Amino acid sequence: MIGIERKPAPLRGLLRSGHRLYLLPRDLLTGEAAEAEVEAGSAHWLAGGPVAFRAVDLIMRSGPAVQMARAPVETLADHDIPDLDGRLRRLCGPRPLLGKATVPLLMGIVNATPDSFFDGGHHAGAEAAIAHGRALAAQGAAILDIGGESTRPGAEPVPLDEERRRTEPVVRALAADGHTVSIDSRNAAVMAAALDAGAAWVNDVSGLSHDPAAAALVAARGCPVVLMHMRGEPRTMQAEPRYDCAPLDVYDELEARVLAAEQAGIARDRILVDPGYGFAKTVAHNLQVTSWLAVLHGLGCPVLFGASRKSSIGKLSRGEPASDRLAGSIALALAGVARGAQVLRVHDVAETAQALAVQRALDAAER
Missing domain, CATH: 3.20.20.20 (Dihydropteroate synthase-like)
Incomplete structure (x- = not known):
């Protein structure tokens, strides 16, 4: 995509006031591989499954400027992510409907x-x-x-x-x-x-x-x-x-x-x-x-x-x-x-x- 600046992880100090943060699941997988990695703690289910993800693109946006860095799911706690637990609940939780x-x-x-x-x-x-x-x-x-x-x-x-x-x-x-x-x-x-x-x-x-x-x-x-x-x-x-x-x-x-x-x-x-x-x-x-x-x-x-x-x-x-x-x-x-x-x-x-x-x-x- 045009205009996206890729940053190395970790992102401490990059999430400043005025930035919007989005979590984009990456390294998606299904089947036995997904089950094994979720069980090992190296992946999370996406919206309750059957797709899982092993990494997340942390996308920061301020106006038209977009910055991105990729982080494995087991390292998410190492970043300054506001309301990380709430974001993961919304991203990973089953859909009761x-x-x-x-x-x-x-x-x-x-x-x-x-x-x-x-x-x-x-x-x-x-x-x-x-x-x-x-x-x-x-x-x-x-x-x-x-x-x-x-x-x-x-x-x-x-x-x-x-x-x-x-x-x-x-x-x-x-x-x-x-x-x-x-x-x-x-x-x-x-x-x-x-x-x-x-x-x-x-x-x-x-x-x-x-x-x-x-x-x-x-x-x-x-x-x-x-x-x-x-x-x-x-x-x-x-x-x-x-x-x-x-x-x-x-x-x-x-x-x-x-x-x-x-x-x-x-x-x-x-x-x-x-x-x-x-x-x-x-x-x-x-x-x-x-x-x-x-x-x-x-x-x-x-x-x-x-x-x-x-x-x-x-x-x-x-x-x-x-x-x-x-x-x-x-x-x-x-x-x-x-x-x-x-x-x-x-x-x-x-x-x-x-x-x-x-x-x-x-x-x-x-x-």
């Missing part, structure tokens, strides 16, 4: 829209969307995310009545089947209708910042909520996005949304965070945020990662359209899991589940 589920969980995308960037119009009618949701659940989706408004770059807002009309019957039918359903909406009225119809989660691309009534609604309903990072509106978000340091800016802005949600009465253990791959970010920003995805575990919330079929895949390859971006989607999904993502939001559930099964088998083969 996910219970004992095997992670990552797959969130299957059900777009009940005519204009979503990948499958717009394929499942626009309620019956087609319901059938698609049932198929995704059969393929291994633990959560079905129902959306009635496209938030692709350049998308125009959808009237509330139309968004409700598209989503409510789909939510009702899939929830009645016994599936865990999430409503993908920025609008409190749509969230409320979906929750009344049986939705269990709310997924808000604005991080509860779009609709002033949304945070209070989620607090009152006591449901889990995904806070995604985005700047601006979908219609304009890709107009020359700029960051001083994209991963740290995303961290700071998500932290602000988490704190705002807590102030509204939403417990942190009901919040998931999503870095918003492809939302108000260039290809370079997306790569930087994905590379440093593990830093987000410092917020103490489960991390959801959704890069499925995004345009940056084609830009990094041969310009393929969304219909030909499956391989890149799986590559990004595996990269997210390797950095501790606990939920993957995907269009292609069966294919992603297959890739994860192979990866788990490889990890187990080390034992």
